[in-house]
Amino acid sequence: MDTLINELETIVGKKGVLLGEDVAQRSVDWFTKASCEAMAIIRPQNTEQLSQVMAACHAAKQAVVTHGGLTGVVHGAVASPNELVISLELMNQIESIDPVGSTMQVQAGATLQSVQEAADEIDLQFPLDLGARGSCTIGGNIATNAGGIRVIRYGMMRQQVLGLEAVLSDGTVVSSMNTMLKNNAGYDLKQLFIGSEGTLGIVTRAVLRLQPKMPSEQTALVAVPSFDALTRLLQFASRELANSLSAFEALWNNHYALMTSEATKHAEILAGDSPFYAIIETLGSNEEKDAEAFAAVLEKALEEELITDAVLANSSTQRQGIWDIREDIETLVYELNPMFSFDISLPIAHMDEYVTTLEEKLEAQWPGVAKIVVFGHLGDGNLHIMITVRDPSPHSRRAVEEIVYGTLTRYSGSISAEHGVGLEKRDYLSLSRTPEEIALMKRMKLALDPKGLLNPGKILA
The missing domain is CATH 3.30.70.2740 (Alpha-Beta Plaits)
Incomplete structure (x- = not known):
């Protein structure tokens, strides 16, 4: 094994290989904070280095586990002492942005938040949004086909990817960095890797689809008297708010009551006696008109007894206060x-x-x-x-x-x-x-990773 580590050091440099305590101090699970047990962490700086690393591992029949932002919750980043970790943390650059074509080319280690901020600077948006936006990476979002709070309008990560590049288990680089919305020239190979959790190839770069920036944001927290009213409210909001509806999040009373209890830091925005609550959000282009239309929809929902109370955020601070109740997973873990x-x-x-x-x-x-x-x-x-x-x-x-x-x-x-399978759900x-379907998945795995070196044991036993 020392021979392989030495070979990998010649590829990525000594600083690109972490050993001993530098490995153990890393966590591989967001919930449990379990330490990494891999024999080493390899940190390539570009696709060429990763290709050489995988070629060396393939020759040595060395299994690897890919690490991104380590915000996953299904044990997909767990590595055993006889496995290597491939971390993409140094491959974190936003390579180019095309404002005219509304695309962005990024390396897999770029964080979701950095991509969102780069799009915002040119009056566009990258619509995928998760609570872990500051830590999760684009490569991880692609590998798990991440969802988030705006799927209802923009779809999952799959819909945000126009092209990508991946390294196979033998070091082969499959580069399909398509920048066009339409491309039916043969198989859409990027779909093999989106949602595959690193078991078919390691995503290194991607071409992301950007959307127009929506300067108007309307957010409300509403109390709902029954589940039937909740489903009718969703239908009502989808119809009345048409294409502006960007999020519709439901909170059962057990969630809202816990998050606004005296033991937590969140204020009780609405009385805590309703069986259901919902966060409704729209994105639009005209603040004044959108605010009027949103308020009118809430008023009509009250009249039709779809909701019993509502708070409409009139500042970014109030909006964040509403979303904090939904996104504060750390409080749930503690309580x-x-x-x-x-x-x-x-x-x-x-x-x-x-x-x-x-x-x-x-x-x-x-x-x-x-x-x-x-x-x-x-x-x-x-x-x-x-x-x-x-x-x-x-x-x-x-x-x-x-x-x-x-x-x-x-x-x-x-x-x-939206979280993936990993080890946690594999048996189910x-x-x-x-x-x-499972037989076909196994055939695909065998074809692309015949030695079973990529994220072994994840998804498929």
């Missing part, structure tokens, strides 16, 4: 410790029944100690479910998973809406994919 986190999707019409069934099953198995918190992107059928049974043992985790995923199959839902993949 629900030990917490089991789930990211599922299912038809909107079945969400209330599904959550109610979960609550009943959890209470039956852990009476008086089980606690569930639910929130999510209602507009695209994605719920985030946080559960604690005050028992951190692996047995309890497995038992909770069986309840969450077992109940989900009744509604033909997905075990992963068959609940959301047919045997034929």
Whole structure:
């Protein structure tokens, strides 16, 4: 192994190879803060170096795990002591921006926030938005096909990528840096790597699609009297706000009550006695007209008893205060410790029944100690479910998973809406994919990574 490490040092330089304590002090899991156990972390500075690194690892049959911003929550970055980590932290440049074509070319290690800010400087926007925007990287967003709060309007990461470059397990560079919206010349190879969680290739660069900057932002927090009213409110907002609706986030009472309790730092913006709450946001081009239209829609929703109360943000500070209730995951982790986190999707019409069934099953198995918190992107059928049974043992985790995923199959839902599969959900993949689909995934893996060197054990056993 020393021979391989020495060879990699000649490729990336001594500063490009981390060993010992420099490896152990790195965390590989956002929730657990578990330390990295890899034998070394290799930090290439460009695609050519990474290609040479992978060629050397391929010759030595050395498995690797790719690291981006390390904000994932399904153990996709976990590396064993006999594996190497490939970190793209030094490949973080925004290479070029085309204001006319509305595209940006970036390296995979660039953070989402840096891309958003670069687009903002030329009066455009990169619409993907996540709470981890300051840490998560574009490569990680691509590898997991990230979603976020604006999927309802702009789609997932897949819709934001025009072209990309990736390095295969043997060092081959597949460069398809397409800058055009339309290109039907053969297979769309970039789709192989988007959402593949680093198991088919390591994304190194990408061409991102930018959108017009929307100078007008309207945000409201509303109280909703029932789940039926919540679904009708979504339909109403989608119709009345037309193409300006950019986010529709639902908060169950258990989430809102916890986040605005005396133990947290968030103010109770609305009274905490409503069964549901929603954050509604629009993006537009005319502040005055958009504000009038937004207020009129909220007033009409009150008249039709779709909502019982509302607070309309009239400053960026108030807007941030509303979103902080939704995005403060650190408080949830602290208050629900030990917490089991789930990211599922299912038809909107079945969400209330599904959550109610979960609550009943959890209470039956852990009476008086089980606690569930639910929130999510209602507009695209994605719920985030946080559960604690005050028992951190692996047995309890497995038992909770069986309840969450077992109940989900009744509604033909997905075990992963936007977080990926990693190691955490691998054993449950068959609940959301047919045997034929899994067989095809394995054939693709074998074709692109015949030695099984890329993120081994992730997604597929």
